Amino acid sequence: MAMTDCTAQSTQFSRPAARGFSIVKMIDVWRSRRALAQLDSTRLDDIGLSVKRAAAEEAKPIWDVPATWRD
Numbered sequence: 637m638a639m640t641d642c643t644a645q646s647t648q649f650s651r652p653a654a655r656g657f658s659i660v661k662m663i664d665v666w667r668s669r670r671a672l673a674q675l676d677s678t679r680l681d682d683i684g685l686s687v688k689r690a691a692a693e694e695a696k697p698i699w700d701v702p703a704t705w706r707d
Contacts, residue, residue, distance in 0.1 A: 662698045669694045 673694035677687050685693075 661701075665698045665701055669696070669698075 672690050
């Protein structure tokens with residue numbers, strides 16, 4: 637009966653690939669969405685958003701951001 641070698645080829649652990657999204661960015665997202673939620677309808681109109689769209693953006697979890705923010 638043959639024995640198979642179960643040892644790993646490398647004993648060094650590598651770090652997982654960085655996703656580019658940190659706690660600092662999460663806080664920035666939270667602050668931005670909180671500020672957006674505090675704008676009145678006139679100011680939202682100025683930036684091209686409806687009250688409904690702003691409320692939907694504010695309700696998103698902090699990790700749900702566009703891919704361009706993750707770079």
